[in-house]
Amino acid sequence: NAGVTQTPKFQVLKTGQSMTLQCAQDMNHEYMSWYRQDPGMGLRLIHYSVGAGITDQGEVPNGYNVSRSTTEDFPLRLLSAAPSQTSVYFCASSYYGRDEQYFGPGTRLTVT
Amino acid sequence: DQQVKQNSPSLSVQEGRISILNCDYTNSMFDYFLWYKKYPAEGPTFLISISSIKDKNEDGRFTVFLNKSAKHLSLHIVPSQPGDSAVYFCAAREQNSGGSNYKLTFGKGTLLTVNP
Numbered sequence: 166n167a168g169v170t171q172t173p174k175f176q177v178l179k180t181g182q183s184m185t186l187q188c189a190q191d192m193n194h195e196y197m198s199w200y201r202q203d204p205g206m207g208l209r210l211i212h213y214s215v216g217a218g219i220t221d222q223g224e225v226p227n228g229y230n231v232s233r234s235t236t237e238d239f240p241l242r243l244l245s246a247a248p249s250q251t252s253v254y255f256c257a258s259s260y261y262g263r264d265e266q267y268f269g270p271g272t273r274l275t276v277t
Numbered sequence: 278d279q280q281v282k283q284n285s286p287s288l289s290v291q292e293g294r295i296s297i298l299n300c301d302y303t304n305s306m307f308d309y310f311l312w313y314k315k316y317p318a319e320g321p322t323f324l325i326s327i328s329s330i331k332d333k334n335e336d337g338r339f340t341v342f343l344n345k346s347a348k349h350l351s352l353h354i355v356p357s358q359p360g361d362s363a364v365y366f367c368a369a370r371e372q373n374s375g376g377s378n379y380k381l382t383f384g385k386g387t388l389l390t391v392n393p
Binding site for chain 1: 318
């Protein structure tokens with residue numbers, strides 16, 4: 166049982182490049198979310214999903230796309246990276262109605 | 278506008294003493310509150326939670342107190358241990374979140390250092 170896994174751990178992009186941050190969970194959780202954490206800030210919700218085929222926007226969705234084709238995977242796409250997207254990105258998952266949200270180890274992204 | 282505020286960026290306590298981490302919120306629609314702990318280079322891990330219908334929840338060394346009228350909650354760690362040194366995030370969920378905890382609003386966090 167690997168929990169929530171995220172790849173890559175580190176990434177450097179140039180402005181305008183695109184990439185996909187991968188997130189997978191093997192706990193059969195219905196809910197998955199993406200957060201970003203900036204220095205001196207709390208975690209801010211980017212997008213979330215309540216099940217396969219269903220996604221919605223969080224607090225800071227601009228510049229990011231998501232899809233949920235399977236229960237296990239919830240990739241986050243940056244279509245045209247900008248320096249303002251330099252951050253640490255966390256993926257999380259949980260069962261419906263449970264307190265505990267499991268977080269992945271994070272992806273540290275730098276956009277130059 | 279920050280809806281969940283942790284006004285102390287850092288806190289330092291001696292091993293064995295009590296650690297008290299504070300959190301204030303402004304959104305009266307919040308009905309569930311959680312504390313997460315985060316070590317460097319790791320994702321946050323759930324610590325303890327409390328529903329707005331309670332004023333206290335305890336789990337081992339960790340106790341969370343909620344004062345709804347003051348829109349304030351606090352996390353008490355007794356006794357504090359060096360392994361408790363981490364960033365602690367307060368988070369809150371709105372009533373219309375459908376009973377799940379996937380849509381949370383986080384505070385900025387408080388760095389707790391427990392000195393041996």
